[in-house]
Amino acid sequence: MHHSARGRHGDSRRRIAVEAARLIADQGMRDYHAAKLKAASRLGFSPDADLPRNAEIESALREHQRLFQAQTQTAILARLRSAAQEAMRFFHQLEPRLVGAVLEGTADEHSAICLHLFADDVATVIALLAERGIPYQLHDRRIRLDAVTDTRLPALEFTAGTNTIDVTVFPRDGLRQAPLDRITERPMRRASIDAVSQLQDPSPDA
Incomplete structure (x- = not known):
């Protein structure tokens, strides 16, 4: 039970990071914190959800650029x-x-x-x-x-x-x-x- 909660927790952070990276890459958002909040809102998470760290956003951004904008x-x-x-x-x-x-x-x-x-x-x-x-x-x-x-x-x-x-x-x-x-x-x-x-x-x- 503990592990599955932790897994969901990590999955939500990952989803927010990926969406924030897309906002940064496609819409030119430069404020990482604002991108996290907007991504969380779009995905239906509350503003006080556990948000990914900036380094997680950066990693997701590099992956997005590699996949879609190489x-x-x-x-x-x-x-x-x-x-x-x-x-x-x-x-x-x-x-x-x-x-x-x-x-x-x-x-x-x-x-x-x-x-x-x-x-x-x-x-x-x-x-x-x-x-x-x-x-x-x-x-x-x-x-x-x-x-x-x-x-x-x-x-x-x-x-x-x-x-x-x-x-x-x-x-x-x-x-x-x-x-x-x-x-x-x-x-x-x-x-x-x-x-x-x-x-x-x-x-x-x-």
Whole structure:
């Protein structure tokens, strides 16, 4: 009896994860928590149902893309990574690092290119955009530095061609410690432009 209850429990989490992944992939939802709640509602579960963790959603998303979007998603990912390299060249003096879905390989047509930049003042980033006449939106973003420490950092969003570029501006010493990833709850993966180039065009020995 205990085992069957646990099995149903796991099955409901799996069904919610799969539906949330479909919403993310097909409708461009970016808020994993909102996707879980919407998926639970669509499947007839109550809002206080045991929801899957973000890592379970991410796993289901990768599976969905592999099954239903293999060819198109691969092409979109390559295009986004190429655009990310262009943006990183533009911000080269601020030691840009690629993060998020474009780095992790789960990006789709709805995904922004997310960069971390390192400057002691957000005005440095604004000046670079102003030089090119690039309009932007400025806001702040909550960042989890570790299990107990949050901070808010300036973030800018702008458009380059058909792509949305989303940058978070860290202090210069922020390069030493990556913030926590909202999915894995471990330090976020960051990639330099050389590492992104390797993803695009791995050497034969890799």
